[in-house]
Amino acid sequence: MYCVYFSVSKVKIPRDVKYLTSCKHLSCQGVVQGTVPYLGTFLTDLTMIDTALSDTTDGLINFDKRRKEFEVLAQIKLLQSASQIYTFQEDERFWAWFDAVRVYDENERYTQF
Numbered sequence: 001m002y003c004v005y006f007s008v009s010k011v012k013i014p015r016d017v018k019y020l021t022s023c024k025h026l027s028c029q030g031v032v033q034g035t036v037p038y039l040g041t042f043l044t045d046l047t048m049i050d051t052a053l054s055d056t057t058d059g060l061i062n063f064d065k066r067r068k069e070f071e072v073l074a075q076i077k078l079l080q081s082a083s084q085i086y087t088f089q090e091d092e093r094f095w096a097w098f099d100a101v102r103v104y105d106e107n108e109r110y111t112q113f
Helices: 018-022 039-052 063-085 092-100
Strands: 004-007 029-032
């Protein structure tokens, strides 16, 4: 069995950013094993870090902000490298079902049945 161990360090963000102070996954530790994380969570973290912290402090580069952004990007990279061990076999039954799904045109999409 292949496991990737990772540790997410706690990110300290000002309390006025409610999302990040209530976000549980920023202070978790765990094992990535057969999970598919939602990329939107990581992208939201990057957005919140960018919004909450300034690029410079006293005219100097804010390395604390850059370190926090790096940590999120490193998590994404780690999960991408861990996903290379998985191989998927094509399922003909799925493709038969998928090809049979009706595609609605622009007018049909918004009509109620």
